[in-house]
Amino acid sequence: MTDKTIFISADHGLSIVYFLQTDVLPTLLESGARVVVLTDDGIRDQIAAKFSQPNLIIEGLRFRQCREYFEKNDHSLQYWMHFLRWMGGSNRINTNAMDGHLRQMAHEASPRGKRLMPLIRGLTYVLRRSRLARQALVNFQRRYTPNIYGDLFEKYQPSLVVASTPGWRWDRYLLREAAARGIPTAAVIVGWDNPSSYRLPGAPVDWITCWSEIQKQELVLGSDWKPERVHVGGIPSYDGYFRGTWKMSREEYFRLHGLDPNRKLLSYACSFVTFSPNFANIRALAELVHQDALAEPTQLLIRLHPNHFQPGSLYEQEANRVRELIRGMPHVHLVEPVPLGGELGYYSGEDMPEKASMMAYSDVFLTVYSTMVVETAIHDRPIVSVCIDEPGGWNTPGKFSLSLQEIGEWPTHLRFRAAGAGRVAYNAEQLKDILNLYLRAPETDSAQRRKFIQDECTFTDGSAGWRTGTFLRSLLERGEA
Structure with a gap:
């Protein structure tokens, strides 16, 4: 049993299903953990009313503040770093999906963006072939760590922060703040194509859980994850289908x-x-x-x-x-x-x-x-x-x-x-x-x-939610990344 607190970022509809409508949440709560789910401020009260239970707290993800920070602090540099993380995964795995997005960007970019595209293509070429370059990009982005959630960290003192991506969305700011405070972080893979379509983490993330050995290989080979830091837990959102x-x-x-x-x-x-x-x-x-x-x-x-x-x-x-x-x-x-x-x-x-x-x-x-x-x-x-x-x-x-x-x-x-x-x-x-x-x-x-x-x-018996919740609980109880 534990009396520790876990933050969970549920920033879109699929993550609401993944965390709140499967056995992930009950497995965490049954251990005695306090769970703070951060979700869209516009539906915070609605989510709180629907899923209300002891030791579950709903807070806002503060998307407005995230956008303001993104737009007012070296916006262009943050924008292109985000794009390079997306396009710049290793070419040790199939890059066809990313190549399609790169073609789209080249076609739809602003006139200034089009002028930058030769540079962006060159940097993408290097990133796909150099692990050191990828590590440098991931480390460089840490300088953009705001204090959007400082009051929540102080109020709840979480022992683990979990997001539905490894910082590919606005969750990057929450995860960066956690890392800056020395709090262990983890991510889950919600979407089937996520490991092959989105690559480098947008924040320091210590652990990740995915659907299958196929996805694990995509994470290890395409995004430089250490194999021992990747857990295969199935896909909790599909337990209801099974x-x-x-x-x-x-x-x-x-x-x-x-x-x-x-x-x-x-x-x-x-x-x-x-x-x-x-x-x-x-x-x-x-x-x-x-x-x-x-x-x-x-x-x-x-x-x-x-x-x-x-x-x-x-x-x-x-x-x-x-x-x-x-x-x-x-x-x-x-x-x-x-x-x-x-x-x-x-x-x-x-x-x-x-x-x-x-x-x-x-x-x-x-x-x-x-x-x-x-x-x-x-x-x-x-x-x-x-x-x-x-x-x-x-x-x-x-x-x-x-x-x-x-x-x-x-x-x-x-x-x-x-x-x-x-x-x-x-x-x-x-x-x-x-x-x-x-x-x-x-x-x-x-x-x-x-x-x-x-x-x-991987798991077709409806057990993925329990398996994933048990994995996250083990990280919480471990108390260190």
């Missing part, structure tokens, strides 16, 4: 969206909208369904991406275009959730029953290589990654577009394809053929899906 905790009944779910129980359900989760429109994928699917052109009578449920709700954006325009397309298509429906609030956006913990039920009852699930290919494989449903390009991409001056057909070599995308956990469609004809295959024989690729989940999630 246990069936969140799943509604089929009747309830179909009634929620006005679905026809006599038609097969196709579900499409929009993805990758930052780089490329989803519209061509949606149009091809909607037309196949509306025209009853498949082997079975079907209906389509389209899950919009969080970016589709950004006011005035290209993505919002695409969402409106989708709404217009499906008008008059009675068997095509949209999922449009209500946001949690604050800055945590859409599709947070409130969305888990919706998401779990959509995957569980889909006769075929479709997306563009999103993390939901992993989640759907847990439910053993057929999966299709649809990569039909919209001619010209976004067709907007200054906006970078990347062909969906180019992204298959990105690390997580490559693993999905190599595992044979699903199929990939590059045009409407291929899409139709794959859908008909899965509609006629849904057991196709089932063995590959099960192997894929074992490799990516």
Whole structure:
């Protein structure tokens, strides 16, 4: 038993699920620890009311103060350090995802940014090949350590600070302050593609826990983590899938969206909208369904991406275009959730029953290589990654577009394809053929899906939350990094 205090940074919807809606929190509290969760100030009271229990305290993450410090203290230097940490991981692992972001930056940068790009590319080249250069960058950034959370450190005297990234987001300031005070720090990997898409830590972090041996190798080889400092604990957020905790009944779910129980359900989760429109994928699917052109009578449920709700954006325009397309298509429906609030956006913990039920009852699930290919494989449903390009991409001056057909070599995308956990469609004809295959024989690729989940999630018995909580508790009780 311990009477120590742990700080947990839950700075987005997925981290709310990871820490507060799994066995991670109960495992920590059962040890006698006091847990202080820091989250978006805009929903602090809402989170406190929903998860209220002894020894759990909710405080604000002070995003406004973080932004002010970032903007007023050598803003350009901090900005480019952040970018170099992102792009500058070792080339000992697949860098294709980072290369896509580098191309985007070169295309969308301001005139001054474009002038700096040769230097940035040169520094990226060096960082990817020199561990000493990477260490120098990580050490240099420590000079930007504000005192945003000083009063909270003094008030609660934490023995451990845990964040949902190793300082890739605003959590870098909290973690830097902890390190400056000599307090041990740890991070968890919330997202499937995080270790391959974001690289160098934004703060000194002593320990990290990840999903699998695959992610551990990405952290060790790509981001210079010491193997003994990387723990494989599985993915707590998926315990509810393995246990069936969140799943509604089929009747309830179909009634929620006005679905026809006599038609097969196709579900499409929009993805990758930052780089490329989803519209061509949606149009091809909607037309196949509306025209009853498949082997079975079907209906389509389209899950919009969080970016589709950004006011005035290209993505919002695409969402409106989708709404217009499906008008008059009675068997095509949209999922449009209500946001949690604050800055945590859409599709947070409130969305888990919706998401779990959509995957569980889909006769075929479709997306563009999103993390939901992993989640759907847990439910053993057929999966299709649809990569039909919209001619010209976004067709907007200054906006970078990347062909969906180019992204298959990105690390997580490559693993999905190599595992044979699903199929990939590059045009409407291929899409139709794959859908008909899965509609006629849904057991196709089932063995590959099960192997894929074992490799990516490690623990498939719903124990990841307990395992991760136990690991964090051991760090708390150890009392030293």
